[in-house]
Structures are given as structure tokens and as C-alpha cells.
Amino acid sequence: MDTQELHDRGLALRKRLFGAEAVDRRQKAFGSFGEPLQHIINAYAYGDIWQRPAVPLATKSLAMIAMMAAAGRPNELRVHLRGALNNGCKPEEIREILLLVALYCGIPLANEAHAAAVEVLGDMAE
Amino acid sequence: MDTQELHDRGLALRKRLFGAEAVDRRQKAFGSFGEPLQHIINAYAYGDIWQRPAVPLATKSLAMIAMMAAAGRPNELRVHLRGALNNGCKPEEIREILLLVALYCGIPLANEAHAAAVEVLGDMAE
Amino acid sequence: MDTQELHDRGLALRKRLFGAEAVDRRQKAFGSFGEPLQHIINAYAYGDIWQRPAVPLATKSLAMIAMMAAAGRPNELRVHLRGALNNGCKPEEIREILLLVALYCGIPLANEAHAAAVEVLGDMAE
Amino acid sequence: MDTQELHDRGLALRKRLFGAEAVDRRQKAFGSFGEPLQHIINAYAYGDIWQRPAVPLATKSLAMIAMMAAAGRPNELRVHLRGALNNGCKPEEIREILLLVALYCGIPLANEAHAAAVEVLGDMAE
Amino acid sequence: MDTQELHDRGLALRKRLFGAEAVDRRQKAFGSFGEPLQHIINAYAYGDIWQRPAVPLATKSLAMIAMMAAAGRPNELRVHLRGALNNGCKPEEIREILLLVALYCGIPLANEAHAAAVEVLGDMAE
Amino acid sequence: MDTQELHDRGLALRKRLFGAEAVDRRQKAFGSFGEPLQHIINAYAYGDIWQRPAVPLATKSLAMIAMMAAAGRPNELRVHLRGALNNGCKPEEIREILLLVALYCGIPLANEAHAAAVEVLGDMAE
Numbered sequence: 179m180d181t182q183e184l185h186d187r188g189l190a191l192r193k194r195l196f197g198a199e200a201v202d203r204r205q206k207a208f209g210s211f212g213e214p215l216q217h218i219i220n221a222y223a224y225g226d227i228w229q230r231p232a233v234p235l236a237t238k239s240l241a242m243i244a245m246m247a248a249a250g251r252p253n254e255l256r257v258h259l260r261g262a263l264n265n266g267c268k269p270e271e272i273r274e275i276l277l278l279v280a281l282y283c284g285i286p287l288a289n290e291a292h293a294a295a296v297e298v299l300g301d302m303a304e
Numbered sequence: 305m306d307t308q309e310l311h312d313r314g315l316a317l318r319k320r321l322f323g324a325e326a327v328d329r330r331q332k333a334f335g336s337f338g339e340p341l342q343h344i345i346n347a348y349a350y351g352d353i354w355q356r357p358a359v360p361l362a363t364k365s366l367a368m369i370a371m372m373a374a375a376g377r378p379n380e381l382r383v384h385l386r387g388a389l390n391n392g393c394k395p396e397e398i399r400e401i402l403l404l405v406a407l408y409c410g411i412p413l414a415n416e417a418h419a420a421a422v423e424v425l426g427d428m429a430e
Numbered sequence: 431m432d433t434q435e436l437h438d439r440g441l442a443l444r445k446r447l448f449g450a451e452a453v454d455r456r457q458k459a460f461g462s463f464g465e466p467l468q469h470i471i472n473a474y475a476y477g478d479i480w481q482r483p484a485v486p487l488a489t490k491s492l493a494m495i496a497m498m499a500a501a502g503r504p505n506e507l508r509v510h511l512r513g514a515l516n517n518g519c520k521p522e523e524i525r526e527i528l529l530l531v532a533l534y535c536g537i538p539l540a541n542e543a544h545a546a547a548v549e550v551l552g553d554m555a556e
Numbered sequence: 557m558d559t560q561e562l563h564d565r566g567l568a569l570r571k572r573l574f575g576a577e578a579v580d581r582r583q584k585a586f587g588s589f590g591e592p593l594q595h596i597i598n599a600y601a602y603g604d605i606w607q608r609p610a611v612p613l614a615t616k617s618l619a620m621i622a623m624m625a626a627a628g629r630p631n632e633l634r635v636h637l638r639g640a641l642n643n644g645c646k647p648e649e650i651r652e653i654l655l656l657v658a659l660y661c662g663i664p665l666a667n668e669a670h671a672a673a674v675e676v677l678g679d680m681a682e
Numbered sequence: 683m684d685t686q687e688l689h690d691r692g693l694a695l696r697k698r699l700f701g702a703e704a705v706d707r708r709q710k711a712f713g714s715f716g717e718p719l720q721h722i723i724n725a726y727a728y729g730d731i732w733q734r735p736a737v738p739l740a741t742k743s744l745a746m747i748a749m750m751a752a753a754g755r756p757n758e759l760r761v762h763l764r765g766a767l768n769n770g771c772k773p774e775e776i777r778e779i780l781l782l783v784a785l786y787c788g789i790p791l792a793n794e795a796h797a798a799a800v801e802v803l804g805d806m807a808e
Numbered sequence: 809m810d811t812q813e814l815h816d817r818g819l820a821l822r823k824r825l826f827g828a829e830a831v832d833r834r835q836k837a838f839g840s841f842g843e844p845l846q847h848i849i850n851a852y853a854y855g856d857i858w859q860r861p862a863v864p865l866a867t868k869s870l871a872m873i874a875m876m877a878a879a880g881r882p883n884e885l886r887v888h889l890r891g892a893l894n895n896g897c898k899p900e901e902i903r904e905i906l907l908l909v910a911l912y913c914g915i916p917l918a919n920e921a922h923a924a925a926v927e928v929l930g931d932m933a934e
Contacts, residue, residue, distance in 0.1 A: 181683050208670050211651060211681035214734075215670055218658050222726045223407045230718075233366075233400040240363060241401045244370040245408055250502070250628070251664040254408070273463060274359040275367045280470050281349045282371055282380070283914040286503040292460050292467055303463035305433050334922045337903060337933035340482075341922055344910050348474045356466075376754070376880070377916040399715060406722050410662040412755040418712050418719055429715035475911045485870075485904040492867060493874040493905045497912055500878040502628070506912070525589060526863040527871045532596050533853045534875055534884070536788040538629040544586045544593055555589035557811050592860075600852045601785045608844075611778040615744060618737075619779045622748040623786055632786070652737040653745045659727045660749055660758070754880070777841060784848050790881040796838050796845055807841035 181221055188225025195224075195235070195261040236265040240275055247279045247291035255291060259298040269295075269302050307347055314351025321350075321361070321387040362391040366401055373405045373417035381417060385424040395421075395428045433473055440477025447476075447487070447513040488517040492527055499531045499543035507543060511550040521547075521554050559599055566603025573602075573613070573639040614643040618653055625657045625669035633669060637676040647673075647680050685725055692729025699728075699739070699765040740769040744779055751783045751795035759795060763802040773799075773806050811851055818855025825854075825865070825891040866895040870905055877909045877921035885921060889928040899925075899932045 193201045205216050228238065239262035246255040262272060272295060280288035296303050319327045331342050354364065365388035372381040388398060398421060406414035422429050445453045457468050480490065491514035498507040514524060524547060532540035548555050571579045583594050606616065617640035624633040640650060650673060658666035674681050697705045709720050732742065743766035750759035766776060776799060784792035800807050823831045835846050858868065869892035876885035892902060902925060910918035926933050 179685050181685060181688065184685065208674050209681060211647065211674055211677065212670050214651070214655055214731075215658055215663075215666055218655070218666075218726070218731075219663060222722070223663060227400075227403045227407055227718075227722075230400055230403070232394075232396040237363065237366060237397075238400065238404060240359075241366055241370040241404055242408065244367040245374040245405065246664065248371040248374040249409060249662070249664065251668075254664040254667070268358075269463065270358040271363075273466070274353075274356055274364065277353045277356070277466055277470070278364060278367055279371065280467055281353055281915055282368065283375060284501070284912045284917075285467075285471060285475060286498065286501065286506040286912060287914075288467055288470075289506070290503075292464050296460050296463055299463065303461060307431050307433060307436065310433065334926050335933060337899065337926055337929065338922050340479075340903070340907055341910055341915075341918055344474070344479075344907070344918075345915060348470070349915060353466075353470075372916065375914070375916065377920075380916040380919070395715065399718065403718055403722070406719055408662045408664060410660045410665075410753070411719075411723060411727060412660060412750065412753065412758040413662075414719055414722075415758070416755075418716050422712050422715055425715065429713060479904075479907045479911055482904055482907070484898075484900040489867065489870060489901075490904065490908060492863075492871055493908055494912065496871040496874040497878040497909065500875040501913060520862075521589065522862040523867075525592070526857075526860055526868065529592055529596070529857045529860070530868060530871055531875065532593055533857055534788045534790060534872065535879060536627070536786045536791075537593075537597060537601060538624065538627065538632040538786060539788075540593055540596075541632070542629075544590050548586050548589055551589065555587060559809050559811060559814065562811065592857075596852070596857075600848070605778075605781045605785055605844075605848075608778055608781070610772075610774040615741065615775075616778065616782060618741060619744055619748040619782055620786065622745040623752040623783065626749040626752040627787060646736075648736040649741075652731075652734055652742065655731045655734070656742060656745055657749065659731055660746065661753060773841065777844070781844055781848070784845055788879070789845075789849060789853060790876065790879065790884040792845055792848075793884070794881075796842050800838050800841055803841065807839060 184225035185217060185221040186225075187229065188220040188223065191228055192220060192224040195228075195264055196257060197260075200257075200260075234265075236262070236267050239265045239267055240271065243272060243291075244275050244279065247276060247287055248283045250287055250290065252290055252294045255294045256298050259295055263299075263302070269299050272299070310351035311343060311347040312351075313355065314346040314349065317354055318346060318350040321354075321390055322383060323386070323390075326383075326386075360391075362388070362393050365391045365393055366397065369398060369417075370401050370405065373402060373413055374409045376413055376416065378416055378420045381420045382424050385421055389425075389428075395425050398425070433469075436477035437469060437473040438477075439481065440472040440475065443480055444472060444476040447480075447516055448509060449512070449516075452509075452512075486517075488514070488519050491517045491519055492523065495524060495543075496527050496531065499528060499539055500535045502539055502542065504542055504546045507546045508550050511547055515551075515554070521551050524551070562603035563595060563599040564603075565607065566598040566601065569606055570598060570602040573606075573642055574635060575638070578635075578638075612643075614640070614645050617643045617645055618649065621650060621669075622653050622657065625654060625665055626661045628665055628668065630668055630672045633672045634676050637673055641677075641680070647677050650677070688729035689721060689725040690729075691733065692724040692727065695732055696724060696728040699732075699768055700761060701764070704761075704764075738769075740766070740771050743769045743771055744775065747776060747795075748779050748783065751780060751791055752787045754791055754794065756794055756798045759798045760802050763799055767803075767806070773803050776803070811847075814855035815847060815851040816855075817859065818850040818853065821858055822850060822854040825858075825894055826887060827890070827894075830887075830890075864895075866892070866897050869895045869897055870901065873902060873921075874905050874909065877906060877917055878913045880917055880920065882920055882924045885924045886928050889925055893929075893932070899929050902929070
């Protein structure tokens with residue numbers, strides 16, 4: 179496949195997952211300096227890996243939440259929490275992943291992830 | 305609930321997930337020095353968090369795989385790869401999680417996780 | 431022991447270590463979504479592990495400072511710096527731990543930990 | 557060599573790399589509490605390791621950028637991005653290092669490093 | 683560009699950097715399960731990012747060494763130490779990067795990286 | 809103070825803590841390539857930071873154990889477990905630190921640390 183096609187279908191999926199406006203904002207934030215990184219994200223992450231059909235998007239979102247919480251990356255965690263809600267994940271399901279984080283990665287990373295979740299889920303976290 | 309009950313139902317689930325012999329071996333490996341840690345694992349991890357019903361065990365296993373790969377913990381990754389197979393996860397599903405690791409945690413952690421997966425999956429990885 | 435007892439004695443110790451108001455604020459911050467995590471913190475961390483008598487609370491606080499600085503967790507580091515002062519640790523003792531962090535975990539983590547310490551210790555750091 | 561000499565030549569190099577005012581500000585930020593850490597930084601980092609001649613300062617700056625991005629330390633990354641510019645590194649060179657970070661440490665750390673780079677490089681990043 | 687071209691030129695560069703035999707061995711180690719990961723490595727890492735001309739290969743190798751040492755990934759560190767030698771880096775240059783690791787990431791990671799370097803450099807480390 | 813004095817008193821303390829033979833073996837393992845790193849360890853770690861009197865050596869050993877377990881550095885953990893025993897720490901005290909690791913850094917790092925402890929403590933762990 180042509181890498182331009184990879185990029186375009188990746189950007190389309192990315193906008194569907196996280197909202198067109200949010201993706202545009204992130205793409206512009208790093209200007210022309212950031213273009214090669216945006217190409218990696220659009221073409222290789224969302225145009226290749228995220229397109230693979232063996233696992234539904236909701237399961238990928240839960241795995242991303244597990245991974246970003248474990249790695250202590252609250253910014254990306256917030257992005258993927260929004261993606262998880264768009265993919266139909268429920269707050270109760272997200273919480274179960276974050277409780278595994280508490281036991282297997284420690285309470286501080288679970289605290290950080292809960293803070294991100296409460297911020298993103300808002301009223302849904304009640 | 306009494307913590308002894310928590311411990312007993314946790315140990316039972318742990319043996320169902322990973323095999324009674326493997327769990328016995330791990331419990332004995334650290335002797336009496338390791339008893340309080342085994343209590344944390346049996347009562348708090350498998351007796352409490354893993355018992356919660358909001359997410360099926362197979363999804364928890366995939367989240368554990370994501371987390372252990374992201375944290376660079378190949379020993380626990382191997383344990384939870386075995387648990388994932390027992391919970392009905394397919395090699396193709398596990399691989400999708402490890403490909404997300406490549407993009408979001410870097411190629412070296414994905415290499416380490418693939419090595420663990422190929423070892424555990426054996427012929428299933430063909 | 432009943433897990434409710436574990437929770438109650440844990441919450442009592444946690445309030446003694448960090449102040450009742452600060453603990454109440456943290457408990458409320460994550461609402462009902464955060465209740466299972468608060469149970470882990472109160473019952474399993476402060477109701478079980480922190481209650482164990484083999485090491486005095488001041489030594490546990492210094493170990494927590496070492497651990498949170500090494501893991502790059504400045505929020506929890508600040509909490510345990512306050513706990514260390516309540517447990518009778520002196521600023522000079524805390525500083526020695528942070529200097530070990532510089533050599534064994536690198537200057538950037540020692541910088542982050544010093545910033546937290548200067549903020550929490552205030553005039554005591556002069 | 558006397559450790560005072562080590563300290564003095566280190567502080568001089570540090571000011572040349574990052575600007576005298578910025579270094580003074582950082583030294584004062586942690587007061588007398590921070591003096592032993594400043595001694596480690598001045599005497600051992602900049603008075604010893606950074607003085608060694610086998611590699612030019614620009615290469616050391618690029619290695620520092622790789623290291624601080626990989627370790628998720630954006631504060632020190634910003635400091636060393638400024639040092640890299642003072643040592644004659646070009647924005648295009650810095651970007652190549654950050655693209656390696658994307659592939660080998662994951663997209664989230666590359667995002668964090670790009671944000672720091674765009675902030676420090678300003679108009680140079682256009 | 684077509685992704686197959688990206689893959690082919692990437693695999694060619696990878697073999698030039700690390701030796702055809704070593705690359706073949708790594709490709710085969712993970713069988714068909716590992717094919718998508720090998721595609722990421724060949725097409726996206728070595729076919730895209732490593733091909734970019736703004737920085738010479740030797741500088742990229744030193745940055746990789748800094749990054750893999752900082753991230754505690756001794757297997758990939760060994761691979762890139764071999765690549766660095768092929769790209770013309772000298773043992774004295776490599777050592778300077780590892781000494782920065784000692785100060786900025788801590789003595790344990792510098793020890794791990796020195797062990798890898800002594801193993802790969804062999805007689806060149808004398 | 810002269811850096812040679814720093815080095816000599818550091819090496820003497822290091823041998824007292826970990827045994828002359830073990831230190832000699834480690835010093836020789838990296839040959840002349842490793843001399844600058846050994847200077848950092850002897851002069852700056854053991855000749856400066858470890859000499860500071862505000863905290864007893866046993867407390868420093870417990871903090872090192874906390875730090876090396878949190879950072880996932882089992883080799884250095886084993887070294888400092890031996891140092892802790894030489895400094896008069898009891899197995900029961902060491903275990904309490906490792907149980908804090910379980911709760912605050914996660915079960916996998918606590919498992920790794922327990923394995924190191926059982927190996928070093930041997931019969932003392934019964």
C-alpha cells in the first residue's frame with residue numbers, strides 16, 4: 179500500500195476515535211517541526227496497527243488505557259479514555275483496568291490514572 | 305468479608321487461572337519470608353480485584369499483558385500469557401496488544417514481549 | 431480479620447500520618463468512582479502493610495521517600511514528605527536519601543525530589 | 557585535582573552552556589538545602605564528566621536529549637535543548653533524535669519531547 | 683512511497699548496520715507470529731526514520747546507545763553498540779555517552795550499559 | 809579535598825560494606841574501559857555521599873533497597889542487600905521495605921525483589 183493512503187485512512191480513523199477538532203489541534207501544535215512525527219502517528223499507528231481487525235476497537239482502547247497508566251503517561255491516557263468512551267467502553271469497565279494498575283503497577287500510578295479518568299468521565303464517573 | 309475467605313477464594317481463582325502446580329511452586333519459592341507477599345497476591349489481587357465482575361477474565365488478561373509488556377516485566381508477562389490462553393484469548397488477539405506496545409512503548413519492549421509470547425504460545429504461535 | 435476493620439484502622443493511621451483534612455480531600459476527589467481504590471489504600475496499604483511492627487514508621491517514611499523519588503512520583507513524594515515530618519524525620523535525614531537518589535537514579539530525579547522537598551519543608555529547609 | 561577546582565570549572569562550563577542567569581536561578585531555587593546536590597552537579601557532572609574531551613559538546617548535547625526524552629524528564633530536556641542550540645546543534649538534527657525516540661521509546665515520550673522542543677526552539681522550529 | 687519499498691530498503695540498511703546473518707536470525711526467531719513486528723522494524727524504523735539524512739548514522743548510533751542505556755534495555759543496547767562500531771564510532775566515544783548515563787540516569791544503569799559495552803567491544807575495550 | 813583522597817576513602821568504605829573480594833571483582837570486570845565509572849562510584853558515591861554522617865549506614869542501606877527495588881535493578885539490589893546485612897539490618901526489616909514496594913510499585917517489582925532477597929539472605933530468610 180502507498181504510505182499516503184496509509185496516512186489518509188489513519189487520519190480518518192484517528193478523527194473518528196478522538197474527534198476531528200481535537201486531532202487538528204494536536205497536529206497544528208507542533209507545526210512543520212512536528213510533521214514527521216504526525217506521519218508516524220497517522221500512517222503507522224492509526225493507518226496500520228489500529229486498522230488490523232483481529233481485536234475490536236473497544237478492546238484496543240482498554241489495552242491502551244492499561245499501557246498508558248502503567249507507563250505513567252497521563253496526557254495520552256486522557257486521549258485514550260475519550261477514545262474508549264467513543265468505542266463504547268463503560269466507566270465501570272475502565273475502572274476495573276485501573277484497579278489492576280493499582281495492584282500490579284502500584285498505588286501512585288493508579289492515583290494518577292484515576293485523576294485522569296475522573297476528569298475525562300466527568301458526570302459519567304458518578 | 306474475612307481476610308481468610310478473601311485469601312482462600314483468591315488462591316482458588318489463581319490456581320484456576322495459572323494451574324495449581326505452578327502456583328504452588330511460586331508460593332514455595334520464597335518460603336516463610338514470602339508469606340506476607342503471597343497474602344497480598346492471594347487475598348488482595350486474586351481474592352478482591354480479580355473477583356470483580358464488571359469485566360470478563362479474558363479482557364483482564366489482555367489488560368495485564370498490555371501492562372506487563374509496557375512495564376518491562378517479562379516474568380509476569382509469561383504468567384499472564386498463560387492465564388490469557390486459559391481464559392480463551394487467541395494468539396492473534398494477544399499479538400494485536402503487543403503491536404500496540406511497539407508503537408506506544410517502543411520496539412525494544414515489543415521485542416521483549418514477543419520473545420515471551422513465542423515461548424509461551426509455542427506451536428500456537430505458528 | 432474482617433476487611434471493614436482493616437479499612438477502619440487503616441484510615442485512622444492514614445489520617446494520623448497525613449492529617450484528617452488532607453485525607454478527606456483526597457478520598458472525595460475521585461467520588462464513588464474512586465471508592466474501590468480508596469479501599470485498597472485504606473485497608474491493604476494502611477490497614478495491613480503500614481500496621482506491621484517490624485520497622486518504625488519513620489523508617490517506613492524514609493523508604494517511601496526513596497521509592498517515590500526513584501519512581502518519579504512527585505505527588506506521592508510530597509504526601510510522604512509530610513508523613514516523614516509527622517513521624518519525626520529531620521530535613522537533614524530526608525536530604526541524605528535524596529542525595530543517594532542523585533547518584534543511583536540520576537540528577538533529574540534528584541532535582542524533582544529536591545523541588546518537592548523544598549516546597550514541603552518550607553522554612554525547615556533553610 | 558581539588559574538589560573546589562572541579563566545582564569551579566564545572567560551574568563555569570555550566571554557565572557557558574545554559575547561561576549564567578539561568579544557572580544562578582536554579583542554584584538559588586533550593587537554597588542551602590540544595591547545596592550538596594548543586595555540588596554534585598557542578599563538580600561531578602560539569603567539572604568532571606562534561607570536561608572529558610573524547611566527544612564534542614554538541615554530540616554530548618544530542619545524547620543528553622536522547623536520554624532525557626527516553627527517561628521522560630521534560631524539565632531537564634528543555635535545559636539540554638537550550639544547551640544543544642548553544643553548542644551549535646540545528647533544529648533538524650534535534651528532530652532526528654526525537655524521531656528515534658518515537659520508534660524506540662514510543663509515541664507518548666516523543667510527543668512530550670516534541671512539546672519541549674517546540675517550546676524551546678520557538679521560531680527556529682518553523 | 684509503497685510500503686513494500688519502504689520495507690525492502692529498510693531491511694537492506696538494517697543488514698548493513700548489524701550484519702545480514704544477525705538480522706536473519708532475529709527475523710526468524712519470532713516466526714510468522716512476529717511478521718507484523720518485523721514489518722514495523724524494517725519499514726517504519728529502518729525504511730523511514732533511519733533513512734532520513736539530517737544526521738549521520740554514527741550520531742544516530744550514539745543517540746540509540748544513550749536511549750537504550752537510559753531505558754534499561756541491554757539487548758537492544760548490544761545490537762546498537764555493534765551498529766555504532768560499524769558506523770565508525772570509537773570505544774572512547776561510546777564510553778563518554780555511558781558516563782553521562784551514570785550521572786543523569788544513575789550508576790546502576792551505567793553498570794548495565796558498561797557490561798554490555800565490554801561484552802560487545804571485547805579487545806577494543808582494553 | 810583532593811579527588812584522590814575522596815577515591816581512596818570511598819574505596820575503603822565500599823570494601824567494608826560489600827567485602828574486598830567482591831569489590832575487586834567488580835572493579836576488574838570492566839577493565840580500563842571501566843575506570844572512569846569506577847572513579848564515579850568510589851570517589852563520588854562512596855567517597856562523598858555515603859560518608860555524610862546525618863543518617864546511619866543501616867538506614868542508607870534500607871533506602872538503597874527501596875530505591876533499587878522500585879527501579880527494577882536486581883543486580884544492585886543484591887549488592888545492597890548484602891551491605892544491609894553487614895550494616896546490621898535484620899531480614900524482617902528488609903522484608904517490610906519490600907512489602908511497601910508491593911503496594912506502591914506493584915507486585916511484579918516486589919516479586920523480583922523477594923527473589924533477590926531470598927537468594928542473598930539464604931538461611932536467614934527462613
